[in-house]
Amino acid sequence: xxxxxxxxxxxxxxxxxxxxxxxxxxxxxxxxxxxxxxxxxxxxxxxxxxxxxxxxxxxxxxxxxxxxxxxxxxxxxxxxxxxxxxxxxxxxxxxxxxxxxxxxxxxxxxxxxxxxxxxxxxxxxxxxxxxxxxxxxxxxxxxxxxxxxxxxxxxxxxxxxxxxxxxxxxxxxxxxxxxxxxxxxxxxxxxxxxxxxxxxxxxxxxxxxxxxxxxxxxxxxxxxxxxxxxxxxxxxxxxxxxxxxxxxxxxxxxxxxxxxxxxxxxxxxxxxxxxxxxxxxxxxxxxxxxxx
Amino acid sequence: xxxxxxxxxxxxxxxxxxxxxxxxxxxxxxxxxxxxxxxxxxxxxxxxxxxxxxxxxxxxxxxxxxxxxxxxxxxxxxxxxxxxxxxxxxxxxxxxxxxxxxxxxxxxxxxxxxxxxxxxxxxxxxxxxxxxxxxxxxxxxxxxxxxxxxxxxxxxxxxxxxxxxxxxxxxxxxxxxxxxxxxxxxxxxxxxxxxxxxxxxxxxxxxxxxxxxxxxxxxxxxxxxxxxxxxxxxxxxxxxxxxxxxxxxxxxxxxxxxxxxxxxxxxxxxxxxxxxxxxxxxxxxxxxxxxxxxxxxxxxxxxxxxxxxxxxxxxxxxxxxxxxxxxxxxxxxxxxxxxxxxxxxxxxxxxxxxxxxxxxxxxxxxxxxxxxxxxxxxxxxxxxxxxxxxxxxxxxxxxxxxxxxxxxxxxxxxxxxxxxxxxxxxxxxxxxxxxxxxxxxxxxxxxxxxxxxxxxxxxxxxxxxxxxxxxxxxxxxxxxxxxxxxxxxx
Numbered sequence: 001x002x003x004x005x006x007x008x009x010x011x012x013x014x015x016x017x018x019x020x021x022x023x024x025x026x027x028x029x030x031x032x033x034x035x036x037x038x039x040x041x042x043x044x045x046x047x048x049x050x051x052x053x054x055x056x057x058x059x060x061x062x063x064x065x066x067x068x069x070x071x072x073x074x075x076x077x078x079x080x081x082x083x084x085x086x087x088x089x090x091x092x093x094x095x096x097x098x099x100x101x102x103x104x105x106x107x108x109x110x111x112x113x114x115x116x117x118x119x120x121x122x123x124x125x126x127x128x129x130x131x132x133x134x135x136x137x138x139x140x141x142x143x144x145x146x147x148x149x150x151x152x153x154x155x156x157x158x159x160x161x162x163x164x165x166x167x168x169x170x171x172x173x174x175x176x177x178x179x180x181x182x183x184x185x186x187x188x189x190x191x192x193x194x195x196x197x198x199x200x201x202x203x204x205x206x207x208x209x210x211x212x213x214x215x216x217x218x219x220x221x222x223x224x225x226x227x228x229x230x231x232x233x234x235x236x237x238x239x240x241x242x243x244x245x246x247x248x249x250x251x252x253x254x255x256x257x258x259x260x261x262x263x264x265x266x267x268x269x270x271x272x273x274x275x276x277x278x279x280x281x282x283x284x285x286x287x288x289x290x291x292x
Numbered sequence: 293x294x295x296x297x298x299x300x301x302x303x304x305x306x307x308x309x310x311x312x313x314x315x316x317x318x319x320x321x322x323x324x325x326x327x328x329x330x331x332x333x334x335x336x337x338x339x340x341x342x343x344x345x346x347x348x349x350x351x352x353x354x355x356x357x358x359x360x361x362x363x364x365x366x367x368x369x370x371x372x373x374x375x376x377x378x379x380x381x382x383x384x385x386x387x388x389x390x391x392x393x394x395x396x397x398x399x400x401x402x403x404x405x406x407x408x409x410x411x412x413x414x415x416x417x418x419x420x421x422x423x424x425x426x427x428x429x430x431x432x433x434x435x436x437x438x439x440x441x442x443x444x445x446x447x448x449x450x451x452x453x454x455x456x457x458x459x460x461x462x463x464x465x466x467x468x469x470x471x472x473x474x475x476x477x478x479x480x481x482x483x484x485x486x487x488x489x490x491x492x493x494x495x496x497x498x499x500x501x502x503x504x505x506x507x508x509x510x511x512x513x514x515x516x517x518x519x520x521x522x523x524x525x526x527x528x529x530x531x532x533x534x535x536x537x538x539x540x541x542x543x544x545x546x547x548x549x550x551x552x553x554x555x556x557x558x559x560x561x562x563x564x565x566x567x568x569x570x571x572x573x574x575x576x577x578x579x580x581x582x583x584x585x586x587x588x589x590x591x592x593x594x595x596x597x598x599x600x601x602x603x604x605x606x607x608x609x610x611x612x613x614x615x616x617x618x619x620x621x622x623x624x625x626x627x628x629x630x631x632x633x634x635x636x637x638x639x640x641x642x643x644x645x646x647x648x649x650x651x652x653x654x655x656x657x658x659x660x661x662x663x664x665x666x667x668x669x670x671x672x673x674x675x676x677x678x679x680x681x682x683x684x685x686x687x688x689x690x691x692x693x694x695x696x697x698x699x700x701x702x703x704x705x706x707x708x709x710x711x712x713x714x715x716x717x718x719x720x721x722x723x724x725x726x727x728x729x730x731x732x733x734x735x736x737x738x739x740x741x742x743x744x745x746x747x748x749x750x751x752x753x754x755x756x757x758x759x760x761x762x763x764x765x766x767x768x769x770x771x772x773x774x775x776x777x778x779x780x781x782x
Contacts, residue, residue, distance in 0.1 A: 040437040040740040043417050127588040128520075129599060150590040152759045236529050239590040240752070240759040255410045256529060257744050258434070 029271070033264035039257070046261065053265035062241060063249065063266075069156060070245040073163075073231075074224040080164040081220060082213075085171020092172070093179045103176075110169035118233035121162045125149050125234075149235055152242035159243055163230050167223070171216055178212035179205070211284065218281040222274060246270055326705040331731050333724035341714035345706065347690045348392050354450040354684045360395035361678035364422040364671065366412065368660075369402040373595065375617045381694050389685050396678045405531065409743065416440045420671040423679050426475055426686075428531065429463045429659045430736050430743055436466035436663075437740035444664040445470025449684035455704050459657040459735045466738070473687045474703035476696035477659035479729035480535065480610050481722065482647065487640040488607040492516040499644030503543055506608065506647055507577050513607045514584035522578055523597035523609030524589040526754045532594040534736070534746035535656045536610045537575070537754060542734055543649025544571040548745050548775065551737045552654065558737050559779070563753065564772035567651060572757050572764035579758045590755055598622070602634050613726040614698040616641060643722035645729060657733025659700060662686060701727055741778055749774050 033053055035046035057063055092103055109117065124131045125148040133145035148158040182205050190200050228247045231237060237244035237252065244252075250270065254263035326339065348357060370379045389398065401422070403411060409431055415421045416435065427435075435441045445464065446453050453461060456474045464472035486496035492513040500506045510521025525532045542552045545567025550560040562568060578585045586592060586600065598615075600606040602622045609615075619641060623634035646655050662683045667674035685691060693707035698720050707713060716723055736742050753771035756762040762770060 039434055039744065042438040042440065122591075126596075127591070128586045129588070129596070145587065147587050150587050152761065235591060236527065238528050238755055240755040240761045242759070252529075252748070255413065256748055258413065258741075 026271070029264045029267050031264075032261055033268050035261040037259060037261040039259075043260065049261070053262050054269070056262060057266050057269060062244070065241055066244045066246055066249050069243065070225065070247075072156060073160060073227070073245050074221060076160045077163045077167065077224045077227070078217060078220040080160065081167040082171050082217060084164060085168040085216075086175050086213075088168065088172040089175035089179060093176060106172060107169045109166050110173075112166075114166065114229040115233055117166055118162070118230045121165075121230075122149070122234045125158055125162075127151075150239055152240055155235055155239065155243045159231050159234060162234065163224070163227060166230065167220060171220070174212055174216040175209065178209045181212075182208045214284045215281065218277060218284060222277055222281070225270070225274060225277070326708050331728060333728045336708065336713075336724050336727055337717060339708050339713070340717050341709070341711045343689075343706065343709035345689045345710065347388075347685065347688050350450065350688055351392060351681060351684045355393075355677050355681035357393060358395060359393060359677055359681060361675040361681075362397045362672075363399065363424065363675060363678040363682050365398060365400045365424045365426075365682065366403055366408070366422045367400065367426040368405045368408050368428070371402075371404070373618070375614060375621060375698060377617070377697055378614075378699065381697050385686075385691055385695055388691070389682065392685060393678075393681050396681060398682070406529075415671075416665070416669050419669045421665040421669045423670050423674055424662055424664055424682060426660050426662050427472075429460070429477075429657070429661060430531070430746060432464060432472050432661055432663050433466055433738045433742060434740040435665075436469075436471040440666050440669055441471045442664045442666050443469045443471060444473070444679075444683075446473050446687070449473060449680050449687065451684075451687065451704065455706055457657075457703075457705065457730070457733075459733055460659060460661070460703055462738055463657075463659075463735050464661050464663075472661035472663040473683055475660045475662050475687055475692055476700040476703045477657065477730070477733075478612065478696070478700035479655040479657060479726060479733045480539075480612055480646065481655075481726035481729055482608065482644045483601075483611055483615055484608045484642050484644070485601065485604065485606070485637055485640050486642050487636060488513060488517060488519060488604065492607070496640070497642065499642070500608075500647050503540055503571070503574055503647050503649045507574050507582070510578050510584040510608065511582040514582065517607075519604070520586050520600065520606045521584040521608060523594075523601065523606050524575065524578060524585040525592055525594055525597065526575075526579075526589045526751060526758055527591055527593055528751040528755060529747050530593045530751070531747065533751045533754070535658065536594070537571075537750060538656055538734075538736070538746070539610070539646050539654045540574065540649070541568055541571040541750075542654035543647065543652055544568070544574070545649065545651035546571050548750060549737050549739075552652070552734050556737065558739055561772050561775050561779070563749075563775055564768045567649075569764055569768045571649075572753065572768055575754060576757050576764050580760060590758060602626075602637055603630070604633050604637050610646060612699055613643070613720055613723045616643070616721050617698050643725040645725070646732070653732050654734050655729045655732050657730075657735040659703060661703075698723075701730070744778065745775060749778070 032046075034048060034050055036049045036053070037043060037046045041047075088106055092099060092106070123129070125146075127133070127145055127147045127150045130145060130148070133142065136142040136146065147154065149155050186204055187200055190204055195203070226247055227245070228251065231243050231245055232248050232251065235243045237248045246266070247270070250263050250266045253259045253266060327335075351357070370382050386398070386400070405428075412421065412425060412427075412435070416438070421440065432441065446456060451473070457477050460474035460477050461470070464470050464474065482499050484499060490496040493516060494509060494512060500509050506522055513519060513521040525536045527533055538548075541547060546565045547562035547568070549558045550556045550562055551558065579589060586597070586606070588596060594609070594611060597606060597609050598618065601609060602619055619638050623631065623638045626634040646653060664679055664683070686695070687704055689702065689704050689706035689710055690712070692704040693702035693710055693712045693716070696702055697716065702708060736746055739745070749771050753767045756767040756770065757764050
């Protein structure tokens with residue numbers, strides 16, 4: 001320890017910055033979560049309520065409803081984005097004319113700002129003036145517009161569709177990178193041994209993509225748990241809470257209802273879920289490097 | 293809805309409001325030359341252009357014109373949807389202030405309406421608030437209750453309180469102290485497309501007299517023309533929703549709290565009153581039963597009503613006098629066949645009073661106020677002299693009318709006597725109609741949780757009804773329960 005004293009000095013500035021920008025907000029969120037902060041009081045006049053905020057969050061009907069929505073939103077967005085992105089990666093992994101252009105085009109949803117994309121999709125899916133409905137009606141497929149966003153039964157599925165559109169290029173990039181690591185000689189050897197395309201894919205490609213798939217899925221799960229922009233811009237959690245997820249509820253509690261204490265307790269719960277996922281993410285990253 | 297009967301208590305409350313208001317307004321008239329107790333389109337016309345004021349001279353009495361200082365100011369100003377005249381007036385205002393007080397450095401921020409409240413809340417907690425902010429009427433009480441505003445009223449900038457509407461003064465009052473100066477006040481009006489009325493077999497020049505008529509007209513228009521009748525707006529977290537639904541709620545005898553009564557206590561919950569349930573039922577009838585309003589009402593703001601209206605696809609809506617100017621601009625930009633449709637809509641645009649209900653005719657008493665933040669949360673410290681100079685300049689008769697040109701009315705009632713009011717009346721069609729709604733204006737409850745009530749609880753109640761997640765009765769009871777918890781939480 002004494003021998004390495006200088007090393008600690010070198011990393012001290014980085015530790016200090018991390019402490020300020022990460023540790024302090026986390027600590028303050030924990031601290032605020034045990035206080036009541038009604039809108040008629042300034043933050044310094046907050047009232048200590050112990051774990052009461054946690055009880056209120058866990059016992060609220062609206063939170064139960066949002067939890068189910070969050071689960072559906074996260075799992076479905078991740079699942080569909082992964083399948084679509086993986087499919088695109090497989091298709092683009094083989095050389096063909098115009099592959100570069102197609103790769104670039106498919107990346108567009110990923111590089112577009114999420115706010116801009118959400119606004120565009122809001123208009124595309126608008127229940128009275130939407131472009132998709134207009135096209136369907138003009139081509140005689142429908143006599144009335146689709147009700148994507150103003151219907152409690154279809155709103156979450158519509159948002160998931162937009163989210164998948166936005167996220168699948170990320171999966172595509174990750175899996176394309178993973179596909180480059182599959183040893184070509186192994187594939188050729190299998191072919192010589194008489195393995196068909198499906199057998200080569202299932203027994204060689206898929207096992208080689210295990211780690212990158214796991215990391216990609218975990219990153220997507222984390223991003224979708226925190227996926228605020230698309231639901232907030234497109235529906236604000238409505239109609240009647242049908243597209244409310246944890247993160248939009250936290251925002252609404254903090255900034256719409258000025259309940260920073262309650263919102264902090266809610267954030268701590270989300271934090272615990274995220275940390276659990278983070279643990280598995282780190283294990284997935286580190287695990288592959290460990291000697292078996 | 294047909295079964296709803298107005299209670300005796302509600303009738304008495306409405307009568308008391310009607311009886312008290314003219315007295316207060318007449319007293320105001322003796323001191324300012326503006327007698328709002330006789331507030332009719334004729335009176336407004338006669339008053340315009342009868343007085344002249346020297347802004348610089350009035351301001352100089354408060355702060356010398358050579359004062360040297362610095363000011364930070366946040367406001368919700370012109371945006372992409374604003375008309376040319378609004379842009380010009382705002383630019384002229386800042387230029388005129390710089391000319392009148394050349395030694396005051398003004399650092400201004402024009403914020404998006406929907407983002408401003410959150411930004412101010414965060415800035416106030418982080419002690420980086422501006423010195424002055426112009427806020428919509430609904431927001432001030434929250435900051436005053438938290439001690440984030442400085443006690444500051446019309447008297448601090450050399451104006452008598454009689455120069456402002458009583459409802460506007462109520463909106464800047466918290467626990468008996470003034471926390472702002474009204475900049476502008478407005479009431480909306482009912483707008484309809486006469487051509488669509490005619491096509492549906494309705495009298496094209498007659499607005500629906502009652503809210504029951506609105507439901508019936510909307511249905512008839514949908515059935516006869518296939519176009520949407522009433523431009524309902526029910527988005528959560530959007531100021532447009534309460535501005536359109538609360539007049540309906542009050543008209544039926546409901547309310548959030550008792551804000552519509554003569555002497556509101558803000559402790560009586562009215563969201564589950566028979567009147568509130570009847571108002572919800574009317575919305576349910578239009579959206580669910582008759583399907584005569586836009587399906588997208590649940591995600592729409594008023595902005596989304598403008599396109600279908602100019603395209604002749606929507607017959608009725610509630611909005612500002614500026615809506616007419618906006619439609620003219622849209623028609624000007626239209627091309628080809630769209631241009632003909634748009635021109636036809638503009639020619640057939642009509643303004644009328646917002647319909648009555650069984651209890652009253654009501655409209656939201658809207659507007660904005662200039663507030664001064666508490667020096668201990670202002671970034672860079674406070675320059676009170678610069679603040680006084682700026683607020684006096686902005687809330688005097690000249691700029692309170694010019695900045696409100698086609699979107700509102702002057703907060704300072706002396707503005708109604710200026711030549712600019714004459715010019716407005718001559719150039720802004722229907723201004724007299726929306727202005728004459730002012731005595732029917734009801735301010736939102738002056739409570740720190742007003743924004744939550746109006747932007748979340750009331751729209752949620754509406755959405756729960758319109759999506760059939762709850763019956764109107766259940767939605768009203770649920771909202772009342774939520775409101776009770778909110779009040780008890782404080």
